[in-house]
Amino acid sequence: MKLTVNDMELIFQEVKLTFNNNEFVDVFANKNNKSLVETISHKRYTKHKDTIMSSYSDYLNIGLGRFLLDLKSSGDLYYKEFLNKNGDKIYSEFYIDDNQVKKAKGLYLFCVNKQVKYIGRCKDTFGKRINQGYGKIHPKNCYIDGQSTNCHLNNLVTINKESTSFYVCQLIDDNEIVKLEEELIKKYKPEWNISLKSS
Numbered sequence: 001m002k003l004t005v006n007d008m009e010l011i012f013q014e015v016k017l018t019f020n021n022n023e024f025v026d027v028f029a030n031k032n033n034k035s036l037v038e039t040i041s042h043k044r045y046t047k048h049k050d051t052i053m054s055s056y057s058d059y060l061n062i063g064l065g066r067f068l069l070d071l072k073s074s075g076d077l078y079y080k081e082f083l084n085k086n087g088d089k090i091y092s093e094f095y096i097d098d099n100q101v102k103k104a105k106g107l108y109l110f111c112v113n114k115q116v117k118y119i120g121r122c123k124d125t126f127g128k129r130i131n132q133g134y135g136k137i138h139p140k141n142c143y144i145d146g147q148s149t150n151c152h153l154n155n156l157v158t159i160n161k162e163s164t165s166f167y168v169c170q171l172i173d174d175n176e177i178v179k180l181e182e183e184l185i186k187k188y189k190p191e192w193n194i195s196l197k198s199s
Contacts, residue, residue, distance in 0.1 A: 001109070001114075001167050003109075003116070003188065005180060005183045005184050006183060008180075010107070010180070012107070012108075012109055012169045013101075014166070014167050015096050015098055015101050015126075015166050015167065015168055016098070016166075017095070017130075017135075017157075017165075018094060018095055019092055020094070022092070022093070023090050023091065023158060024091045024092065024093075024137070026072070026088070027091055027137050027138075027139055027141075027142055028065055028068060028087055028088060028139055028143065029068060029069035030139040031063070031065040031143065032063025032065045033063070034063070034064055035063060036052065036056070036059050036061070036062060036063075036067045039064045040052050045082070064082070065139060067079075068083075072088075083142050083143055084143065084144055084148035084151065085152075086142075086148045086149075086152040087142030087148070087151055089151060089152075089155040091151070091154045091158055092154065092158040093136050094130070094157065094161070095130060095135045096126060096130050096131060096166070101126050101168055101170075102125060102126055102127030102131070103125055103126075104126055104168065105122045105123055105124060105170070105171065105172075106121075106122060106169050106170040106172075107119065107120070107121055107168070107171060107177060107180060107184070108120050108121075108122060108129070108166065108167060108169070109166070109167040110153070110165075110166055111164065111165045111166075112163050112165075113163045114165065116190050117156070117190050117191050117192045118193055119184045119188065120181065121178060121180075121181035123174045123177055126168055130166075133147075133150055134150055134153050135154070137150060137151055153192065156192055156195075
């Protein structure tokens, strides 16, 4: 796939995304390393202390994830107060297997039916960004202090996985990577970049 910007032609190579068969819901519920009472002592969650103490004191010593899943199961939407906007969606696991690509960096695209939906940059490695980032949602990602972008992008890929393709343009210079990403987004206005920015 070719994209042009400022009279420069960028060649993007398609890289196979491998999906594990499962889809995952309620990922947030697996975060049980801290109890509810420990959680509300953290500065990010202290605003919930009064509500928890007055309405949910029976749950103080159970894991945060289990508490939130109990609330969700009973129809109590208060559980969403602990999650980011994309923290309660359907996710999948996907990864790139190509060893050479995994070690490279540069620009990447997610496309649906060959239409560019997301343009991203990677100054570390594609393997880290995809295999450890977007491709696997950890419970902590789902929370207010987690990675909302990872959750949102994984969900969009999951919904469209039958028609999603992934491309990379390998580059070396970090400044060029940043500059080109900004210019490409400005020119092509990919739908997912826009929705992620507004979420």
